[in-house]
Amino acid sequence: MTTDPKDTAGILATPRARVVKNVVCTFCGALCDDIQVAITLTGPLPRVPEGTIIEALNACRIGHTKFLKLRDEYRILKPELRSGPNKSEVRQVSLDVAVKEAAKILARAKRPLIYGLASTSNEANVKALELAEVSGAIVDNTSSVCHGPGIEAVQRVGIGTATLGKIKNYADVVIYWGCNPVAAHPRHTRRYSQFIEGMFRKEGERKVYHIDVRPTRFSDEVTDFLQVNPGEDYELMAVIRALLRGREIPQESVAGVPMRQVREFAATLKSAEFIAIFFGLGLTQSRGKDHNITQAIDLTAELNHHAKAVIMPMRGHFNVTGANHVSTWTFGFPFSVSLETGAPYYMPGEASAVDVLTRGETDAVLVIAADPAASFPAAAVRHMLKVPVITLDPKRSATTEISDVVLPSAYVGIEADGIHTAYRMDGIPLQLRKIIDPPKGIESDEHILDMLVREVCRLKGIKRYKHT
Amino acid sequence: MPSLEVILLTGRTRRQGVGLELGKLSETYFEATTQVRLDPSDIEKLGVEAGDTVEVKTEHGSVILTVVVAPRPSAGIAFIPYGPWANLVIGGETDSTGMPTMKGLKATINPAPGKQVLTLQELYAELRATAK
Numbered sequence: 001m002t003t004d005p006k007d008t009a010g011i012l013a014t015p016r017a018r019v020v021k022n023v024v025c026t027f028c029g030a031l032c033d034d035i036q037v038a039i040t041l042t043g044p045l046p047r048v049p050e051g052t053i054i055e056a057l058n059a060c061r062i063g064h065t066k067f068l069k070l071r072d073e074y075r076i077l078k079p080e081l082r083s084g085p086n087k088s089e090v091r092q093v094s095l096d097v098a099v100k101e102a103a104k105i106l107a108r109a110k111r112p113l114i115y116g117l118a119s120t121s122n123e124a125n126v127k128a129l130e131l132a133e134v135s136g137a138i139v140d141n142t143s144s145v146c147h148g149p150g151i152e153a154v155q156r157v158g159i160g161t162a163t164l165g166k167i168k169n170y171a172d173v174v175i176y177w178g179c180n181p182v183a184a185h186p187r188h189t190r191r192y193s194q195f196i197e198g199m200f201r202k203e204g205e206r207k208v209y210h211i212d213v214r215p216t217r218f219s220d221e222v223t224d225f226l227q228v229n230p231g232e233d234y235e236l237m238a239v240i241r242a243l244l245r246g247r248e249i250p251q252e253s254v255a256g257v258p259m260r261q262v263r264e265f266a267a268t269l270k271s272a273e274f275i276a277i278f279f280g281l282g283l284t285q286s287r288g289k290d291h292n293i294t295q296a297i298d299l300t301a302e303l304n305h306h307a308k309a310v311i312m313p314m315r316g317h318f319n320v321t322g323a324n325h326v327s328t329w330t331f332g333f334p335f336s337v338s339l340e341t342g343a344p345y346y347m348p349g350e351a352s353a354v355d356v357l358t359r360g361e362t363d364a365v366l367v368i369a370a371d372p373a374a375s376f377p378a379a380a381v382r383h384m385l386k387v388p389v390i391t392l393d394p395k396r397s398a399t400t401e402i403s404d405v406v407l408p409s410a411y412v413g414i415e416a417d418g419i420h421t422a423y424r425m426d427g428i429p430l431q432l433r434k435i436i437d438p439p440k441g442i443e444s445d446e447h448i449l450d451m452l453v454r455e456v457c458r459l460k461g462i463k464r465y466k467h468t
Numbered sequence: 469m470p471s472l473e474v475i476l477l478t479g480r481t482r483r484q485g486v487g488l489e490l491g492k493l494s495e496t497y498f499e500a501t502t503q504v505r506l507d508p509s510d511i512e513k514l515g516v517e518a519g520d521t522v523e524v525k526t527e528h529g530s531v532i533l534t535v536v537v538a539p540r541p542s543a544g545i546a547f548i549p550y551g552p553w554a555n556l557v558i559g560g561e562t563d564s565t566g567m568p569t570m571k572g573l574k575a576t577i578n579p580a581p582g583k584q585v586l587t588l589q590e591l592y593a594e595l596r597a598t599a600k
Contacts, residue, residue: 027489062485074491086593144566152565184480213477213571214547215540230475230545230572281479285570289563336566352566373592374492374552377568378529379560381552382599385592397492398552402592 016041017054020435025056025063026119026413029315029425030164030185030192035059037067039436051436053414060186067414074396076408077439087402095407095443095451102366102390102405103455106135109364109388111340115353116370116392118142118317120445121412121420121432125319125326127449128368134456134464138338138362141323142370144352147313149284151324151334152348153293160300162276162310163426168192169199170308173272177211177296178233178282179314182218188314193276194221207268211236212282226265229256231287237295240266241302275300275309281316315425317370318413322423357383367391367399369409369445374398392445409445416444469579470515474506474546476526476557476575484549493588501551502585504577505538510546516579523580524548526573528559532583546575552591 023035038055040048048054056067079098081091093101106112114137117125125141132139143151167174174193181188189195189208197203207223210216211233219225228236232255239254243266252259269275277300283292296311303309315321324334331337333346336353349355353372356362357380364387365372373381374397384402391403400406410416413432420432438444457464487497504524506514516522518537523530524546531553538547548554550570557575562568586594 027485061482062489065486065489069490072491074493086589086596140566145568145570149565149567180480183482183485186482214538214542214545217539219540230477282571284567285478286572287569289565289567289569348566349562349564352562354560354566354568355562358560371488371492374488374555375550376555377558377560378556378595381555381592382595385596385599395491398588398592401493401588 023056023435024413024422024430024432025059025066026318026411026422026432027060027063027066028185028318029321030188031318031422031424031430032058032060032063032187032191033430035063035067037435053436062186070411070414071439075394075439076396076400076406077442079408080406082404082406087404095441095448098405098407099448099451099455102407103452103459105364105388105390105405106131106137106366106452107456107459109135109362111362112137112364112366113353113356113362114139114366114368115372116142116368117323118146118320119369121319121416121422122322122326122429123418123420124368124412124445124449125323126330127446127453129327129330131366131449131453131456132337132339134453134460134462136340136342137366138340138351138356139327140337140351140353141320141327141335142317143320143324143335144348145354145375146281146316146320147284148335148348148352149290150279150293150313152290153297156290157294157297159297160304160310161312161426163428164192164424167276167310168196169201170274171198171206171276172201173207173209173268173275175209175211175275175277176218177277177279178286179278179280180212180216180218181278181314182216184280184316185314188278209265224261224265226257226261232256233283233286234288234292234295236262237292237299240269241299244270244302244306269303270306272307275303275307277309277311278314279311280314312426319422321425321427322421322429325423325427354380357381360386363387365389367393367403368449369393371397371399373402392448407448408442409448410438410442412444415442416446418444418446420444420446470513472510472514472577474510474544474575474577476524476573477545477547477571478550478554478558479547479571481549484551497551498588501549502533502553503536503549504533505536505542505547506577507538507541507543507545509543511535511537514577514579521580521583521585523578523583524557524575525578526557526559526575529556531556532580532585534585546577552588553585556591
């Protein structure tokens with residue numbers, strides 16, 4: 001049932017709308033780059049202003065919502081200074097005033113935390129890291145609560161991976177382990193694995209396996225579903241490795257999966273030609289965390305004795321991969337970096353956002369394109385409620401509601417001026433384009449962060465390094 | 469009052485994804501993230517019905533949520549979509565990885581007749597009140 005990509009932009013091209021093809025969707029790490037966006041022209045449709053997105057063909061339901069609900073009641077149109085016991089007294093100010101206030105908080109702080117960066121461009125990341133350096137901050141991106149443990153595993157044992165295009169063209173066995181693409185990456189299977197024809201694989205020819213702790217809609221669609229006990233993925237992978245080596249396993253089941261099913265699965269893997277393993281937060285957020293990924297990579301290495309095998313994390317936020325890349329090429333480390341001493345130190349568990357907040361070890365927080373108030377454990381959020389918080393976000397979020405300074409920004413890849421790029425989950429960089437104008441007075445994250453760097457440098461008397 | 473021991477999972481749902489793009493303050497996001505999905509057999513054991521409120525408790529805290537029937541069999545497992553409400557029962561310990569354990573926690577569920585799910589504002593007011 002291949003329905004994508006649709007090329008029906010013609011039906012949208014009325015005299016009242018223009019169509020922009022091959023727009024990159026900035027929702028998840030799959031960065032679908034075949035979205036066809038219809039935008040109203042002059043002589044607008046009744047009650048629809050010029051420059052409004054009225055359709056986003058090919059996008060999944062979540063991406064579609066993103067494109068079509070840019071300008072609803074939750075969009076922030078003016079910078080805000082918030083005060084009062086519940087931060088409910090809101091004063092709208094100019095961008096200059098808000099940036100000055102934010103810079104004052106950062107310059108005054110002894111140990112500021114800069115967090116987020118996964119839902120913005122690489123260019124904004126560059127500025128945020130410069131800001132971290134001049135502020136002597138701890139800088140962490142959302143991968144610390146996403147695929148950070150996977151990165152720690154890669155640093156331990158390396159990784160054999162491939163591009164999504166190669167997997168689409170070659171893979172005959174695809175495994176989704178501890179993830180639910182239907183919910184988090186809705187078009188992944190249609191673009192790269194199950195419902196797409198590759199150069200050497202016909203549609204429907206591939207075997208697709210789902211391994212997870214509970215059945216979901218996705219489990220109904222696959223070749224076989226292996227239901228593993230929560231927190232026991234490590235054991236299952238270890239047993240599969242043993243079976244691949246020809247060892248006998250006397251048990252009747254492992255990690256809740258009947259041995260008969262495990263043996264059949266191992267036999268399929270042994271006779272495959274190209275195996276792709278995609279893993280999700282089911283592995284990184286459960287007992288074992290980084291060790292689960294170490295085991296998964298070791299399993300992939302083991303499989304390479306029998307077939308070509310590759311492994312890849314299902315990255316969530318659209319540019320979380322980019323946040324890791326930019327941090328690595330700037331400081332040498334992908335996340336959880338402390339710049340307190342002036343030199344970068346990599347310390348997951350120490351300089352990671354949840355730990356810093358839970359232990360109450362920061363006196364100011366700058367959040368860029370993320371929502372830690374909604375995604376961090378209560379113990380960490382409690383500390384955020386006690387210190388000044390600055391947030392850059394196009395829309396209201398749980399974090400903007402507890403912030404002292406709110407700096408509204410343009411959606412990168414839709415509204416933001418300038419050249420912006422993002423990295424897909426397989427490390428392929430894609431350019432993000434501006435397709436409509438942002439609301440009046442709204443600047444990009446990159447622009448606002450540049451203003452912040454300039455102001456913090458001025459307050460601290462630091463001479464700014466000029467990039468050549 | 470009946471009580472149920474379960475393994476707690478938090479995670480993504482498509483509705484939660486749509487809600488977060490729509491806006492974290494939207495009704496869709498609230499509805500998508502203030503539910504606990506339980507197997508029909510577990511709902512029966514608790515003596516409640518879909519739509520009733522229950523209290524989910526772990527060693528890290530407790531939260532009132534609305535019961536939703538899990539669309540597929542999952543006896544012994546309680547699933548809460550990611551969000552501020554799920555995070556009330558997640559701990560801040562990361563085992564030196566930066567990552568809290570957000571899946572596979574032990575939890576107890578009790579019926580909570582008459583109790584309401586907190587709004588986002590009430591939730592933060594409660595966190596403020598308990599912040600040391």
